[in-house]
Amino acid sequence: MLNRLKYDLTMAEAARTAGGSRVDLLVVADMVEPGARVLDVGCGDGELLRLLETRGVDGRGIELSREGVNECVAKGLAVVQGDADTDLEDYPDDAFDFVVLSQTLQATRRPREVLEHMLRIGRHGVVSFPNFGHWKIRLQIFFGGHMPHTDNLPYAWWETPNIHFCSIKDFRELCQSTGARIEQAVALNAWGSRMRLKMPWWFWNLFGEQAVFLLSRPD
Amino acid sequence: MADVSAMLDLADRTREADAPHSQVVRFPAGNPLRLDAGLDFGPWQIAYQTYGSLNAERSNAVLVCHALTGDQHVLNDHPVTGKPGWWESLVGPGRPIDTGRYFVICANVVGGCMGSSGPASTNPATGMPWGLDFPVITVRDMVRAQAMLLDHLGIESLFAVAGGSMGGMQVLQWAASYPHRVFAALPIAAAARHSAQNIAFHEVGRQSIMADPEWCGGRYFADNTSPRRGLAVARMGAHITYLSDAALHRKFGRRFQDRDNPTFSFDADFQVESYLRHQGITFVERFDANSYLYLTRAMDYFDLAADCDGVVANAFRGTPTRFCVISFTSDWLFPTSESRAVVHALNASGARVSFAEITTDKGHDAFLLNEPELFAIVSGFLEGAAKARGLPAR
Numbered sequence: 001m002l003n004r005l006k007y008d009l010t011m012a013e014a015a016r017t018a019g020g021s022r023v024d025l026l027v028v029a030d031m032v033e034p035g036a037r038v039l040d041v042g043c044g045d046g047e048l049l050r051l052l053e054t055r056g057v058d059g060r061g062i063e064l065s066r067e068g069v070n071e072c073v074a075k076g077l078a079v080v081q082g083d084a085d086t087d088l089e090d091y092p093d094d095a096f097d098f099v100v101l102s103q104t105l106q107a108t109r110r111p112r113e114v115l116e117h118m119l120r121i122g123r124h125g126v127v128s129f130p131n132f133g134h135w136k137i138r139l140q141i142f143f144g145g146h147m148p149h150t151d152n153l154p155y156a157w158w159e160t161p162n163i164h165f166c167s168i169k170d171f172r173e174l175c176q177s178t179g180a181r182i183e184q185a186v187a188l189n190a191w192g193s194r195m196r197l198k199m200p201w202w203f204w205n206l207f208g209e210q211a212v213f214l215l216s217r218p219d
Numbered sequence: 220m221a222d223v224s225a226m227l228d229l230a231d232r233t234r235e236a237d238a239p240h241s242q243v244v245r246f247p248a249g250n251p252l253r254l255d256a257g258l259d260f261g262p263w264q265i266a267y268q269t270y271g272s273l274n275a276e277r278s279n280a281v282l283v284c285h286a287l288t289g290d291q292h293v294l295n296d297h298p299v300t301g302k303p304g305w306w307e308s309l310v311g312p313g314r315p316i317d318t319g320r321y322f323v324i325c326a327n328v329v330g331g332c333m334g335s336s337g338p339a340s341t342n343p344a345t346g347m348p349w350g351l352d353f354p355v356i357t358v359r360d361m362v363r364a365q366a367m368l369l370d371h372l373g374i375e376s377l378f379a380v381a382g383g384s385m386g387g388m389q390v391l392q393w394a395a396s397y398p399h400r401v402f403a404a405l406p407i408a409a410a411a412r413h414s415a416q417n418i419a420f421h422e423v424g425r426q427s428i429m430a431d432p433e434w435c436g437g438r439y440f441a442d443n444t445s446p447r448r449g450l451a452v453a454r455m456g457a458h459i460t461y462l463s464d465a466a467l468h469r470k471f472g473r474r475f476q477d478r479d480n481p482t483f484s485f486d487a488d489f490q491v492e493s494y495l496r497h498q499g500i501t502f503v504e505r506f507d508a509n510s511y512l513y514l515t516r517a518m519d520y521f522d523l524a525a526d527c528d529g530v531v532a533n534a535f536r537g538t539p540t541r542f543c544v545i546s547f548t549s550d551w552l553f554p555t556s557e558s559r560a561v562v563h564a565l566n567a568s569g570a571r572v573s574f575a576e577i578t579t580d581k582g583h584d585a586f587l588l589n590e591p592e593l594f595a596i597v598s599g600f601l602e603g604a605a606k607a608r609g610l611p612a613r
Contacts, residue, residue: 060571060572066575066576066578069574069575069576070575070577070592070596072573073543073573073574073575073596073599074596074600075599076599076600076602076603076606077573077603078541078571078572078573079573080544080562080566080573080574081574081575082562082574087563090563090566090567091566092567092569095566095569
């Protein structure tokens with residue numbers, strides 16, 4: 001138990017020192033099989049794709065912001081400018097082994113359709129998102145009476161790109177209603193470490209600041 | 220005496236077409252160029268320039284494809300105008316297409332007028348320029364000719380093919396026709412087909428040439444004339460499409476040319492008029508009017524989907540080539556939507572593709588200009604490709 005904790009902290013530290021990598025990216029990367037074909041939807045400046053490349057993954061990206069795309073291409077990554085809400089339908093079935101939505105789903109206009117496209121294009125999906133059910137957020141709304149601000153959610157309500165927040169509980173319900181199978185789920189605590197304890201979902205929903213789900217197609 | 224001077228004049232006018240200031244490969248009649256028009260054309264020739272040196276593995280060759288009115292003089296002073304090479308911004312020592320690392324080849328397209336067979340070349344059967352007897356060519360024919368040049372040079376596989384506009388069309392055709400000969404493809408400000416609007420612009424240009432009485436049905440060399448005015452007007456019209464409203468306003472606005480007030484005449488009162496007239500006049504010094512007809516026609520006919528049951532993606536099915544598609548925000552001749560259509564097709568075919576749209580007000584011609592973002596993207600893309608190809612790092 002202690003060893004695990006130590007491992008997690010080391011991993012988090014390593015991530016931060018490696019150019020400030022987001023910890024959730026390491027967790028996402030761990031869920032992807034080495035050598036797989038991966039589409040990273042909303043790949044930002046290409047941090048995850050670079051990480052995956054070091055693991056022999058054939059990675060492609062879609063990014064909405066022109067700056068992000070140009071930065072990625074200048075790094076030699078295969079990234080196209082596009083919108084998860086409109087452009088996923090252009091990808092053929094089974095084009096990828098994994099489709100990743102890293103901190104992207106909550107910024108889409110139609111998360112349900114995006115999720116369905118994700119599991120059409122790829123055999124597996126990896127989704128990471130900020131958990132809106134976290135206790136700090138609940139407290140800020142309950143006592144502060146305003147939309148929450150945290151390190152992971154730094155935007156004011158009127159400028160945030162995150163238009164469809166959900167809690168871990170909400171996301172599980174979406175998976176159930178679309179038939180997506182949850183292969184693995186990881187909650188990250190406030191320090192960005194994995195919560196490895198075997199706990200009931202309500203606990204994760206309250207104490208997980210971020211969540212990462214590995215999904216596969218409905219049978 | 221008059222005949223002799225006319226002949227000397229003719230020799231002078233067709234010199235760059237027949238015996239250019241470039242290396243030339245001459246293919247005999249027994250090794251013809253198979254044309255989409257349905258005939259084997261030969262003897263024929265292709266003129267080209269190279270920069271940098273080919274490595275021992277022959278794996279570092281980059282083919283640059285030029286645009287409609289460009290030529291093979293990418294990096295050296297132009298033999299006719301004396302102006303610097305047309306892509307010195309992007310190609311050269313230490314530039315994104317680094318001649319210190321890559322062996323850069325650029326050939327004049329067939330149908331052109333700078334040393335590859337075209338309507339200004341001499342028809343061996345008559346001793347006179349081909350004129351309209353030259354067969355109509357296509358972008359695919361241009362690419363087929365370049366492939367024969369590479370065969371001749373002993374280059375089996377290209378590290379990269381790069382080009383803008385009509386050059387970008389050739390890049391896409393290269394990747395479609397010879398996927399295993401193209402490691403990386405860089406189509407810039409291009410499209411998988413020529414749009415109706417662009418065909419329309421081309422038709423205006425061609426009609427302006429043909430409306431010039433000195434065009435003489437295309438036989439102006441024989442008649443010792445030249446459709447200079449028609450070609451200049453064609454160039455003026457086309458040049459507007461290469462720029463943007465914002466760029467024209469930035470450069471010229473409504474400013475007068477060397478005067479404070481309008482002259483109430485049809486003189487070039489405005490700077491923008493004077494600029495366009497200058498563009499027209501300088502163009503006719505270096506370009507053959509019939510060539511302009513043939514090359515605009517080749518672009519009009521370009522439609523990758525037409526060769527593949529109407530689906531562009533079929534042109535790239537299973538391609539091993541990695542692509543970097545680039546467009547410019549203010550390009551209304553080859554707008555981003557056209558590049559995006561190419562990207563959709565490449566995605567659908569499972570190709571490894573990058574796509575960037577660069578913010579600029581310089582219009583279609585931005586690919587020729589100083590665009591730092593373009594340089595960064597081309598550098599990054601080629602760097603990644605070079606690594607994958609096993610070329611030594613910079």
